[in-house]
Amino acid sequence: MKIDLTETTSSKINQALVSARRAIGTPAIGMVLTLVIVTDEENAYDALKSAGDASREHPSRIIAVIKRVSRSPRSRRDARLDAEVRVGSDAGTGETVVLRLHGELVNHAQSVVLPLLLPDAPVVVWWPEDAPADPAKDPLGALAQRRITDAYSAEHPGEELAVRADSYTPGDTDLAWTRITPWRSMLAASLDQQSAQVVSATVEGESENPSCELLAMWLADRLKVPVERTVSAGPGLTAVRMETKNGVIVLDRPDGSLATLSMQGQPDRAVALKRRETAELLAEELRRLDPDNTYAATVKFGVAKLAGQAAPTPAEPAAAAAPAAAKKTAAKKAASK
Amino acid sequence: MSGVPGANPLRDPQDRRLPRIAGPSGLVIFGVTGDLSRKKLMPAVYDLANRGLLPPGFSLIGFARREWQDEDFAQEVHDAVKQHARTPFREEVWQQLIQGMRFVQGNFDDDEAFEQLKTTIQELDKAQGTGGNFAFYLSVPPKFFPKVVQQLKKHGLADQKEGSWRRAVIEKPFGHDLKSAQELNQIVHDVFPPNEVFRIDHYLGKETVQNILALRFANTMFEPIWNRSYVDHVQITMAEDIGIGGRAGYYDGIGAARDVIQNHLLQLLALTAMEEPGSFHPKALVAEKLKVLTAVELPEDLGKHTVRAQYAHAWQGGEEVPGYLEEDGIDPKSKTDTYAAIKLTINNRRWAGVPFYLRTGKRLGRRVTEIAVVFKRAPYLPFESGATEELGSNALVIRVQPDEGVTVRFGSKVPGTSMEVRDVTMDFAYGESFTESSPEAYERLILDVLLGDANLFPRHQEVELSWNILDPIEEYWDKHGKPAQYPAGTWGPAEADEMLARDGRSWRRP
Numbered sequence: 001m002k003i004d005l006t007e008t009t010s011s012k013i014n015q016a017l018v019s020a021r022r023a024i025g026t027p028a029i030g031m032v033l034t035l036v037i038v039t040d041e042e043n044a045y046d047a048l049k050s051a052g053d054a055s056r057e058h059p060s061r062i063i064a065v066i067k068r069v070s071r072s073p074r075s076r077r078d079a080r081l082d083a084e085v086r087v088g089s090d091a092g093t094g095e096t097v098v099l100r101l102h103g104e105l106v107n108h109a110q111s112v113v114l115p116l117l118l119p120d121a122p123v124v125v126w127w128p129e130d131a132p133a134d135p136a137k138d139p140l141g142a143l144a145q146r147r148i149t150d151a152y153s154a155e156h157p158g159e160e161l162a163v164r165a166d167s168y169t170p171g172d173t174d175l176a177w178t179r180i181t182p183w184r185s186m187l188a189a190s191l192d193q194q195s196a197q198v199v200s201a202t203v204e205g206e207s208e209n210p211s212c213e214l215l216a217m218w219l220a221d222r223l224k225v226p227v228e229r230t231v232s233a234g235p236g237l238t239a240v241r242m243e244t245k246n247g248v249i250v251l252d253r254p255d256g257s258l259a260t261l262s263m264q265g266q267p268d269r270a271v272a273l274k275r276r277e278t279a280e281l282l283a284e285e286l287r288r289l290d291p292d293n294t295y296a297a298t299v300k301f302g303v304a305k306l307a308g309q310a311a312p313t314p315a316e317p318a319a320a321a322a323p324a325a326a327k328k329t330a331a332k333k334a335a336s337k
Numbered sequence: 338m339s340g341v342p343g344a345n346p347l348r349d350p351q352d353r354r355l356p357r358i359a360g361p362s363g364l365v366i367f368g369v370t371g372d373l374s375r376k377k378l379m380p381a382v383y384d385l386a387n388r389g390l391l392p393p394g395f396s397l398i399g400f401a402r403r404e405w406q407d408e409d410f411a412q413e414v415h416d417a418v419k420q421h422a423r424t425p426f427r428e429e430v431w432q433q434l435i436q437g438m439r440f441v442q443g444n445f446d447d448d449e450a451f452e453q454l455k456t457t458i459q460e461l462d463k464a465q466g467t468g469g470n471f472a473f474y475l476s477v478p479p480k481f482f483p484k485v486v487q488q489l490k491k492h493g494l495a496d497q498k499e500g501s502w503r504r505a506v507i508e509k510p511f512g513h514d515l516k517s518a519q520e521l522n523q524i525v526h527d528v529f530p531p532n533e534v535f536r537i538d539h540y541l542g543k544e545t546v547q548n549i550l551a552l553r554f555a556n557t558m559f560e561p562i563w564n565r566s567y568v569d570h571v572q573i574t575m576a577e578d579i580g581i582g583g584r585a586g587y588y589d590g591i592g593a594a595r596d597v598i599q600n601h602l603l604q605l606l607a608l609t610a611m612e613e614p615g616s617f618h619p620k621a622l623v624a625e626k627l628k629v630l631t632a633v634e635l636p637e638d639l640g641k642h643t644v645r646a647q648y649a650h651a652w653q654g655g656e657e658v659p660g661y662l663e664e665d666g667i668d669p670k671s672k673t674d675t676y677a678a679i680k681l682t683i684n685n686r687r688w689a690g691v692p693f694y695l696r697t698g699k700r701l702g703r704r705v706t707e708i709a710v711v712f713k714r715a716p717y718l719p720f721e722s723g724a725t726e727e728l729g730s731n732a733l734v735i736r737v738q739p740d741e742g743v744t745v746r747f748g749s750k751v752p753g754t755s756m757e758v759r760d761v762t763m764d765f766a767y768g769e770s771f772t773e774s775s776p777e778a779y780e781r782l783i784l785d786v787l788l789g790d791a792n793l794f795p796r797h798q799e800v801e802l803s804w805n806i807l808d809p810i811e812e813y814w815d816k817h818g819k820p821a822q823y824p825a826g827t828w829g830p831a832e833a834d835e836m837l838a839r840d841g842r843s844w845r846r847p
Contacts, residue, residue: 181354182389188347189358189392193466195345222346258429261393266466269394272386272430284354294352 003085010115013083013097020087020095031094033286034118036125037064038109038140046278047128048096053279058286059093061118065140066099067106079105081112110139122146122289126282129153136169146289148282150175157210158303165299170291176210177295178281180237182273183215186251186261187240194263196244201227204241206234215240217301218294229306236275359787361392361468363437363461365454367445367485368477369399369410373508377539378476379414380421381779386434387424388776390784394465396437398457402444410440423777437465445477445484451492458494469501472535472786478587479510483524490528497530505529506786508537509600511795513591514811515804522797531797535786540601540706541793542778542785544767545741549608549708550617552735552743559733562712564687569730570840571693572709573605574847575737576701580648580658580825581675585666594645594677594807597697601706603630603803604795605737606693609708610683619792623799630802632685639813641839645674646821646830648700653826658700660825674820675699678833679810680840692840696833700825705847706737720756727759732845742766 001024003016035055037047044066051062070076080102087095099112117123124146125135131149135141151174154160164174191198201219205212212229215237220227223242232238235256242249247264251271259273348355364382366374385391399410414434419426439457443450461467473494475485486505489495495503505525512518525534540546553559562568575597581588588596607626614621636642650660662669676698683693712731718724725748734744742765749761785793823830828846837843 184347184352185355185358185389186393188345188355189360191345191347192358193361193392193468198346219347222349224346258432263466267394267464269465270429270433270436271393272389272427272433274427274429288353290353292354294349294354 001086001088005083005085006080008081008083010112013085013099013116016083016085017087017095017097020085024088031059031061031118031121033058033060033122033124033289034116035060035062035286036113036123036140036144037062038125038127039064039066039129041066041068043128044098047126048098050278050282051126052096053277054282054286055093057283060286061094061116062096063113063116064096064098065101065109065113067109068100068102070103070106076103079103081105108139110143113140114143117143124148124286124289128278133163134167134169135172136167145171146285147172148175148285149173151210152176152179154210157208158213161210161213161299161303165302168296168299170296173285173292173295174210174214174299175278175281175285177214177292177298178284179211179276180215180218181284182276183237183240183251184218186259186271186273187219187242187249190242190249190251190261190263193266194244194246194249196246198223198225198242198244198249200225200243202230202239202241203227203237204230204232204239205237207231209234209236212237213303213306214298217303217306218298220306221297221301227306356388356390357784357788358390359392359395359784360470361394361466362470362472362787363396363398363458363465363467364472364474364783364787365398365400365458366474366476367400367481368475369440370401370403370413371476374399374476375413375417376421377777377779378474378783379417380423381777381783383414383418383422383430383434384424384777384780385784387422387427387430388780391787393433394437394467395434396439396461396465396467397434398454398461399438399440400443400450400454401440402442404442405440407438407440411435411438414438423780437461437467445481445488448488448492451488451494455492455494469498470503470787472504472506474506476508479512479521482507482521486525486528495528497533502533502789503529504533504535504786504789506535506537510591510595511536511600511800512804513595514808515801518797518800518804522800526797532791534797535782535791535794536797536800537782538600538604538795539778539782540737541604541795542780542782543737543741544776545735545737546605546608547793548743549605549735554613563710565689565691567712568688568691569711569713570691570842571606571609572711572845573602573609573693573695573707574709574845575601575697575706576704576828576847577697577699578654578701578704578826580700581661581664581667585664589667589671589673592645592674592677593697593699594674594679594811598677598679598695599803599807600795600800602695602697603633603806604799605708606633606681606695607799609710610688610693612687617792619790622792623796627798627802629683629685630799630806632683632688633806634682634684635806635809636680636682639810640817642680642836643810643813644676644678644821644830644833644836645814646676646698646823646832647671647673648675648698648825649822651824651826653700658825660822661699672814672819674814676701676820676823676829676833678829678836680836681806694837694842694844696829696844698823698829702826702828702846704739707847708735708737709733709845709847710735711842711845720758724756725758727757729760734845740766 001020039047082100084098123144125144126148132138135147141147151157151160203212203216216227216229239252250262253259253273257274259271261271262268441454512521607629611625611629614625647661661675678696681693710733728748732746736742745763748758751757751759821830821832
């Protein structure tokens with residue numbers, strides 16, 4: 001069921017939520033968190049779809065905050081709130097409120113969102129793109145226990161990671177980090193099998209993909225060895241090599257789905273390492289709402305330090321083809337900063 | 338965690354995103370052509386792989402009589418996975434799994450086949466890097482247990498070598514009385530050390546059952562009333578709507594009490610009634626469970642406080658179904674129970690005087706398993722006499738399956754001008770608050786076997802204590818009278834209702 005409200009307020013939206021639930025006969029039960037998505041008209045559809053899919057695992061109230069661009073001085077003065085309330089089958093397993101903020105109201109989004117948060121339940125804010133430089137200080141970010149950014153969507157992912165490291169506050173996390181969980185768990189498992197001391201490592205992947213940097217920094221931070229980041233055509237991460245005293249461990253994934261694990265003295269083995277959908281990443285992110293200290297340590301390791309220690313071949317992004325980077329809109333980033 | 342050498346720099350307890358992946362290992366399934374294997378074990382293995390919880394190189398060996406090649410076996414697993422797996426089918430996950438799939442053909446008394454199995458395991462250690470760690474899943478009728486474990490011993494397959502493990506996984510029934518259970522334990526422990534023997538009670542792998550511990554020991558609001566001062570009685574029910582189907586050979590002579598009460602219901606009772614363990618270390622948990630099972634006491638008059646029955650020919654849910662005695666392969670004079678209800682008390686400070694009613698049966702109203710803690714009525718009701726006529730007892734119901742969740746029942750004023758109180762329910766459903774599909778019990782249990790985590794498996798002492806509780810009842814039933822009859826599709830015989838009525842109580846309709 002869907003209710004459209006124009007020139008409305010938070011309390012009217014709350015009323016609409018109650019009456020929508022009454023109308024379809026299911027009381028509000030079982031929602032475990034409020035997910036606030038801060039986005040624009042262009043990305044709202046995809047973000048809402050991912051959030052709706054993730055809500056099958058984490059039933060939630062999803063609030064999409066869409067900031068409308070005002071093109072004339074008059075519309076900038078005109079503050080207006082439009083909302084769309086979706087309950088029942090239209091809204092995953094929870095309920096969805098799409099807020100459209102016009103004019104001056106764009107700068108006061110938290111005033112609209114605060115009354116709509118579920119009582120007592122955790123709040124998560126997700127910026128699919130254009131995350132603020134300091135998410136925890138952002139008025140919307142300040143409402144949340146968990147703040148999800150995505151360095152992958154940034155114009156300059158490397159710099160973005162440095163910004164994330166500077167402003168890190170417990171509760172921050174990034175989808176570029178979430179993307180490498182299967183890689184990390186497979187690499188950890190490979191060292192379970194062969195506890196040899198690692199002397200150096202290489203992470204290979206497409207340029208402009210911050211997940212590669214994060215994985216390299218994680219390895220460097222945990223193993224305390226130099227880690228080199230090299231560039232390939234992708235898709236995404238393509239290989240990790242760990243040189244150990246007993247030979248090399250290679251996890252190689254040329255096609256973005258099936259990887260091969262090769263270790264000294266052991267046969268090559270196939271390992272499923274499929275690139276995951278945003279909905280799955282989000283679902284993983286929502287599973288734990290406590291601060292992710294491993295992410296903190298990794299991102300604070302520093303991109304600069306990583307580039308510095310692997311002197312011989314500095315990452316040269318210009319030449320490599322980066323198909324994924326192209327689909328992200330570049331202009332928005334500049335506009336927001 | 339076993340199988341994990343001490344210092345892996347990539348592992349960090351703070352890093353809670355990294356899942357518990359089993360170390361290098363493989364699983365050997367005996368009786369791989371059976372129903373359980375196709376419907377539960379193979380899909381569970383696939384689901385684990387799909388969730389990235391199996392180690393690279395994980396291997397699956399099927400052992401059965403059928404004349405299959407590795408490819409036929411792989412095809413069989415493929416079909417089973419496609420049909421029964423919980424998570425979507427992914428080609429790349431399948432490619433990972435198929436590399437480690439082997440089939441060994443043979444009988445259980447066929448020495449050659451076990452040599453073949455040994456060679457296969459050695460080959461997999463080389464080809465897949467399984468490191469000699471293998472779990473043997475005995476998905477075979479209990480009469481073959483001794484044969485299989487002795488064969489494993491004879492061919493050196495059960496030898497625990499330095500730095501690797503061999504484990505045995507066995508399914509119920511764990512014997513049919515105390516004596517046979519002890520014999521079985523002895524046979525298995527003769528070959529595998531007790532801590533490498535995993536007894537599967539798939540109920541303990543269910544999320545809802547593990548949640549009993551969370552509900553009781555992570556919250557403050559339930560514990561203060563979880564005792565004889567507030568609880569009137571507890572009803573633990575496991576009902577099935579199906580008959581014995583094709584299992585006549587297994588079921589006749591065993592019956593509902595041995596099949597269900599001895600393991601599932603007594604485990605649920607132990608978890609519901611036990612004291613708080615000092616930690617969730619397996620030893621601490623089992624110590625509490627053993628304590629409460631030791632404190633269980635049978636009623637003095639077994640005739641009055643236990644009931645057994647058989648389903649009779651009737652219409653059930655729109656279908657005409659035969660009675661138990663008319664089923665194929667059942668002796669028309671059989672005294673086997675398809676329904677059993679018993680009353681137990683627990684002799685300790687917390688539960689003295691609080692009866693625990695356990696019931697189970699086939700061809701009952703619907704398929705449901707639940708634990709209902711029924712509370713005492715308020716000592717005084719300051720309302721007019723008519724106002725609380727419709728008010729029942731408060732209750733907390735843990736729905737184990739299906740529709741997993743917790744229901745709390747209490748009285749509420751009916752809207753209107755007069756004061757009238759009526760029962761309402763407050764409901765927590767897993768499907769609403771957590772994943773749409775929580776992991777299957779077998780997924781969790783197989784992973785725990787590979788990890789060597791024994792928390793969710795009944796230990797042999799628990800099995801023996803449970804038989805200790807049930808044996809006198811079975812003996813009494815053997816000597817006195819014969820089972821009552823109940824129409825299929827109802828909630829059991831009138832005798833069971835009378836049994837509770839004698840105590841001034843009644844069964845919940847689950």
